[in-house]
Amino acid sequence: xxxxxxxxxxxxxxxxxxxxxxxxxxxxxxxxxxxxxxxxxxxxxxxxxxxxxxxxxxxxxxxxxxxxxxxxxxxxxx
Numbered sequence: 001x002x003x004x005x006x007x008x009x010x011x012x013x014x015x016x017x018x019x020x021x022x023x024x025x026x027x028x029x030x031x032x033x034x035x036x037x038x039x040x041x042x043x044x045x046x047x048x049x050x051x052x053x054x055x056x057x058x059x060x061x062x063x064x065x066x067x068x069x070x071x072x073x074x075x076x077x078x
Contacts, residue, residue: 009037030063032071040077 017029038046050073054060060069 011035027067029068030070032069034071034073036073036075038075038077043075043077046075 011034013033013035015031016027018025019028020026021028036046054064054069054071063069
């Protein structure tokens with residue numbers, strides 16, 4: 001995320017709902033909970049990125065309109 005190494009600083013917890021839709025099992029909802037560890041002084045930059053993240057996310061762009069998606073972010077500075 002814009003110069004912050006995500007491999008060491010990002011954890012995502014994902015939950016979803018699978019439901020019978022007209023006799024077919026489908027993923028109907030996905031909920032994401034992100035935990036970010038960020039260095040001091042970059043919170044404003046991170047908030048800007050998160051505000052537009054869905055429009056830039058290839059996974060979300062692929063399923064929007066088909067699967068209800070929601071997300072939240074927990075940010076730890078330090």
